[in-house]
Amino acid sequence: MIRRMREVDLFVIGGGSGGVRAARIAAGHGARVALAEADRVGGTCVIRGCVPKKLMVYASRFVQEFDEAEAYGWQIGGDGDPRLHWPTLKLNRDREIARLEGVYEAGLAKAGVELLRDRAVLADPHTVRLQGSGETIRAKHILVATGAAPLMGPAIPGIELADSSDALFEWPRLPLNAAIQGGGYIAVEFACLLQRLGTQVTLVYRGERILRGFDEDLRQRLQAQMAADGIEIVTGASVEAIESVGNARLVTLSNGRTLSADEVLFALGRAPHTAGLGLEAAGVQLNARCAVKVDAYSRSSVPHIHAVGDVTDRINLTPVAVREGHAFADTVFGGRPTAVDHHGVPSAVFSTPELGTVGLNEDEALALHPQLDVYIAEFRPLKATLSGHPHKVFMKLLVDRANDERVLGAHMLGPDAGEMMQLLGVAMKMGARKADLDATLAVHPTAAEEWVTLRTPARRHNT
Numbered sequence: 001m002i003r004r005m006r007e008v009d010l011f012v013i014g015g016g017s018g019g020v021r022a023a024r025i026a027a028g029h030g031a032r033v034a035l036a037e038a039d040r041v042g043g044t045c046v047i048r049g050c051v052p053k054k055l056m057v058y059a060s061r062f063v064q065e066f067d068e069a070e071a072y073g074w075q076i077g078g079d080g081d082p083r084l085h086w087p088t089l090k091l092n093r094d095r096e097i098a099r100l101e102g103v104y105e106a107g108l109a110k111a112g113v114e115l116l117r118d119r120a121v122l123a124d125p126h127t128v129r130l131q132g133s134g135e136t137i138r139a140k141h142i143l144v145a146t147g148a149a150p151l152m153g154p155a156i157p158g159i160e161l162a163d164s165s166d167a168l169f170e171w172p173r174l175p176l177n178a179a180i181q182g183g184g185y186i187a188v189e190f191a192c193l194l195q196r197l198g199t200q201v202t203l204v205y206r207g208e209r210i211l212r213g214f215d216e217d218l219r220q221r222l223q224a225q226m227a228a229d230g231i232e233i234v235t236g237a238s239v240e241a242i243e244s245v246g247n248a249r250l251v252t253l254s255n256g257r258t259l260s261a262d263e264v265l266f267a268l269g270r271a272p273h274t275a276g277l278g279l280e281a282a283g284v285q286l287n288a289r290c291a292v293k294v295d296a297y298s299r300s301s302v303p304h305i306h307a308v309g310d311v312t313d314r315i316n317l318t319p320v321a322v323r324e325g326h327a328f329a330d331t332v333f334g335g336r337p338t339a340v341d342h343h344g345v346p347s348a349v350f351s352t353p354e355l356g357t358v359g360l361n362e363d364e365a366l367a368l369h370p371q372l373d374v375y376i377a378e379f380r381p382l383k384a385t386l387s388g389h390p391h392k393v394f395m396k397l398l399v400d401r402a403n404d405e406r407v408l409g410a411h412m413l414g415p416d417a418g419e420m421m422q423l424l425g426v427a428m429k430m431g432a433r434k435a436d437l438d439a440t441l442a443v444h445p446t447a448a449e450e451w452v453t454l455r456t457p458a459r460r461h462n463t
Contacts, residue, residue: 008032010333011128011139013120013277016043018309018321019145020104025329027111034137035113036120036130041104044147044270044310045318047097048166053189055093057350059084060196064352068387084197086174093169122278125302141304141332144284144292145325146277148270148310153181158242161249162264165190175199175262179251181239183210185349187267188222192351195231202232202259204239211349215361215411217376221394222355222413228390229352239264272311289313296339298328306332315342346425348418353391356417358425359409362398366461371402373434376458377450381415395450397434401460405434410451420448 010026012019015037027033040047066082076082108115118130122142129136150164163171165186178194180187183205195201203210203226209219210226210233227233234253241252248260272291279286285293285301291313298306306328309321320342327338346358359365366372375397384391393414400406410424427436442449 005127005136005138007138007140008034008114009139010034010141010143011120011137012036012143012145013128014043014145014147014309014311015039015041015104015115016145016147016309016321017045017318018147018325019043019143020108020325021322022143022145022308022325022329023113024107024111025326026333027113029329029333031329031333033111033113034116034139035108036116036118036128038117038119038132040101041108041115042097042101044166046100046104048169050318051100052093052097052169053193054350055096056089056197057189057193057352059089060193061352063196064389068383068389071387084174086197121276122282122284125282125305141306143325143328144274144277144279144300144305144307144311145309145321146273146311147321148313148316149273150266151268151271152266153239153268156239156241158244158249161242161244162239162266165265165267168265171263177201177261178263178265179204179239179249179259179261180265180267181205182267182269183207183212184267184269185211185351186269187265188226188349188351190265190267191231192226192229195226195229196352200230200232202234202261204234204237204253206236206238206254208235211355213361214349214355214357215396215409216363217394217396218355218357218411218413222349222351222353225353225391225413226351239266270310270316272313274311287313297331297337298324298340315345317345317347320345344425344428346421348421350418353393353413354415354417356412356419356421357410358421359407359428360398361409361411362396365398365400365408366463369400369402369408370461370463371400372408372461373399373401373405373457374459374461375399375434375454375456377454379450381447382445393447393450395454397437397451397454399434399457407432407434407437414447416447420451424451 009031010033012023012035023033023035118132120128123129177200179202181204191201191203210223211219237253237255240254243250249264251259274290283302287293292307294312298308308324310316323340327340330336330338349355377395381393396411398409437452440452
């Protein structure tokens with residue numbers, strides 16, 4: 001007896017934020033949906049990225065709270081300085097991540113999405129094969145939402161002794177010292193949080209300034225502040241070899257220097273996770289970085305195969321993947337063609353001090369808008385006036401003088417920068433002008449009021 005192949009309207013490969021959102025929305029539109037995930041549901045962001053990292057950032061910032069509390073009359077009693085108990089932090093963090101994973105699973109079940117705990121690959125343009133069970137499923141539409149995987153760089157001697165950013169969350173103990181290779185936001189965030197938790201951190205970066213692509217003023221100030229806080233930043237160098245010496249790692253740099261570290265972390269970015277999925281055989285075109293090439297509606301070179309999130313290497317942020325997944329489902333199953341606007345996406349780097357940005361940086365703005373006004377505010381926050389904490393807040397607003405003073409970019413270094421960028425992003429999406437900010441009354445006393453009280457440009461370009 002010939003057994004008929006099971007069919008679905010949509011098969012989603014990958015259970016991260018983008019895939020889960022697409023599956024739920026498509027099911028809500030009446031589609032029969034199956035989703036395959038061989039690992040944990042929630043993807044990088046929920047399981048080993050944004051969420052657990054932010055919880056650890058919160059933990060690291062208590063150090064400053066303890067430092068400043070005495071100036072506000074608090075007496076930290078007991079037997080000395082506060083101490084971190086790493087197992088408690090890890091246990092509570094992992095418990096919360098497991099809870100969130102359950103929320104994602106429950107959301108899929110409630111929407112009527114079939115969750116398959118298996119690795120799925122394309123057998124042909126319309127057929128998906130589950131590698132564990134061997135089952136094949138026919139799909140009218142296929143969505144690839146497999147995300148990205150950490151890059152570990154070249155195959156240097158001892159590379160197996162280094163961890164990726166994913167592995168940090170599994171460390172059984174906090175290292176006394178750590179070497180981190182990289183200068184992007186993942187490397188910077190982990191350097192800051194580990195240093196505050198008590199690890200002596202050496203950040204090794206082949207460039208001269210961290211956070212390539214961000215506004216230059218923010219890059220300079222954050223790098224200087226990280227160094228002042230005790231993070232050693234070695235620029236113009238990279239890790240060339242790692243060897244095990246007792247319980248430690250001996251790290252050799254390209255500049256000839258050697259250093260000892262309990263842990264070596266590589267945070268060199270992430271690569272689209274497309275290998276071994278059968279995409280090329282199905283006719284799906286990939287770009288030079290092996291990302292799925294898609295159009296404005298997330299459609300690949302094969303019209304019924306789509307891709308969203310980091311696997312497309314557009315803007316690799318979780319909210320972007322979620323929006324792309326939702327837009328895909330509305331387009332294909334909801335009868336509402338929707339293209340995601342990838343311009344003016346707010347973002348944050350959860351370093352300490354925190355960095356937030358939306359819109360163009362100064363170099364980008366000046367290249368497109370030669371009559372550019374640059375407004376800057378730099379000040380000690382009110383909270384530091386009693387404690388004497390040295391961190392300053394830096395704010396920068398870019399305005400197109402020739403186009404009705406439209407706001408082109410906003411950049412900040414300081415507490416709650418990410419929160420402020422979310423709201424400034426709304427204003428900029430609505431076409432905010434400098435006059436709109438000027439007409440808005442301030443909330444006093446706050447750091448945010450500086451955005452609406454900037455009056456005199458620090459720089460006026462006229463190229």
